[in-house]
Amino acid sequence: MRIVMVCPSYPPRELTCGVGDYTRCLAEELARGGDDVTVVTSTGYAGPRTGVVRVLPVLGDGAEPRRWWDAGDVLDVQYAPDLYRGRSRITRIPLLARFARGGPSVVVTFHTLLDGSLGARLAVPWLLATAAHSISANEEVSAMIRRRLPGLAKRCTEIPIGSNIATAPGAGSSRREERARLALPADAPILVHFGLVYPGKGLETLFEAFAVLRQSVRDARLLIVGDTRPEERGYRAGLESLAERAAIASAVTWAGNRPGDEVSRLLQTADLYVVPYDDGATIRRGSLIAGLAHGLPVVSTRSSLASAYLRDGDNVALVPPRDARALAAKLAELLGAPAEAARLGRGARALAERFAWPVIAAETRRVFARVRERR
Template sequence: MQVVLLSAEYPPMEGGVGDYTRRLALTLHKEGLEVAVLTSAGAGGLPGDGLEVHPRVRDWGWSCLPAVLRFLRRSRPEVVHLQYQTGAYRMHPAIHFLPEALHRLDPPPALVVTMHDLRLPYLFPKAGRLRSWVVLHLLRRAAAVVVTNGADRGRLRGDGRPARDLLEALPPGKLPTPVALIPLGSSLPATPPGDDRSAWRARLGLHPEEALLGHFGLLHPSKGADLLVEALAGLRRAGRPARLLIVGGGSGSTDPGNVPFARNLREKIASEGLEEAVLWRGPCPAEEAAALLRACDLVVLPYRDGASFRRSSLVAALTLGCPVVTTQPQDPAEVALEEGRPALVDGENAALVPRDDQEALLAAIAALLDAPERRRRLGEAAGRLGQAFRWEEVGRRTAALYRSVVQCT
């Protein structure tokens, strides 16, 4: 089967969608599929991957559709799999009209859309309900839609949950397209080579009595790194020898709003006198990032919008078996892998605190730093949950979805 993965974001660009697309391509290739990636100009992939990567699209405005069609006329895939996150496409409406473009091909390939989030494109001032309309226009004309958590599946099926990112909730039956829940795969290896925790802590210059908190991923306001810096300051004011390791910590390639947030975060660290207490390890190989996170006493992910399995940083920390402190989901289905039961449970495989509650965050971190046995149990249970995010399973389920949509077209 021939498949084209279409993504505005791809390595060496920074960003979770690009990393996901690369790892999906590698996994599908191992499954025996013929996979090509069509992406932005300049995003040529990583050396040694052995993947067919075509950085052909110079702009994701209206000119992107003719560029995509020119490539597809030559490659003639059976499936086009769009990796959708509106920020990656510069909030422009063009990509939402991909189905019409595909129907100019003979035969048209089946379109699968993975919704990495349900946020809306900007379009223009006061676009109002038109912002929801263009997203639904894309999804109604796809052969299948993939989501990464139970809440997004529920919203698209119209089960009555309020839509956090869409302007209006979908009534039942408004989206006839089949919706499949396929979890994210982890962006980091579960068992990194050279995983010697003591050696990594020594390399970071930690003293034996110092606690190390970890944060992973791009610096975006919703991820709450500033809240974690405030918690670090509170720990140190209370006389606790603690440091913070920020792994990744870049601004990404597709969201310009990250840049001022990252600048303000560094200014906050300086104003609190924490320059020596905060360690930065920017973009680094996945194996190194994994080993660094495993060297932490706690990984703290205080998302302002709550924990969700659409968050690749959370998925990675769980897969690594790290004890995690994060925020309560807005909807229990955000952290569900099957109907009816959340998989992320407070006190069982993570510590969940109220969103935007600085005192609760600080108290949870302090309590766990005083309870090494509890941290160990949380980490072991997180690792068991993390097995659900293995790429082998993601690839198997994705390939099965492709086969089903091709048979139906």
């Protein structure tokens, strides 16, 4: 099948972008499965244009969609409101393609729906109504469509995202080496947090909980792996000040932004994987999926949205959001019960099989085939 994927942030070279990473992973997996895949991205793209996936950097040069949609039987628009500010013409594509002779079948993949803007409130129902079909990339999007646009819910299929961090081959055997390279004790309990550093990730709660934990587990260390965007440097400085005030700064290591294979090796230095989101754990969080995919005991927070995937005590350990005492108690409990932590890790790895890229690609391909048959 000839597939065109549209994503302005492909691939995320300068700044980390979850949608760009998703597009990269899915495009490459579809291509490995025999599909002919082209990615349409912004004119600022400076990478290779040929390879497993072809790249057309034309978004932003005023090019009409008809100039590039001929490369596909199916056109898959990756949608999040912030990706298309100033690119409102993207909303015309499904309708243009529907009435164009020989045009592609258009699918819209929704990663998020709303950002508070009027443009997003208008674009989402329009795209849902005019696309041949839509894909919801997580349970939050699915629930919002059912609640706000129930008449359009049947036009959408949920296919969760996968981890953008592949497990590095042999990473487990290098655990001691990675710890030594980071000047971390070989046998000390290590907690790891992975993901972009910005408000809402629960880092304040994590630091406060870590300070409580250190009162009883004095050799515990905390490893923070992930990028900080320029606009969030002040926020990170505030976290560093919090660590100083809580007397934990010497036990916190900031690993920063690393290539994927390094991230994988760093994750596997850890005893526990801690992502205490302020609004609770859901499968839209790529950082959560990364921990599951690495088979780590994942400690996170309860969401108000019931999940069909996350089961407290089975494949994840959940505590109330913004509750440092509860988080510290759960961390101490699992560090003191390695067999229970290992069981959670096995549950995490089993769940992650549902989010493997070959599974995601196969489900996506089936959606594409159905809409193409109806064309």
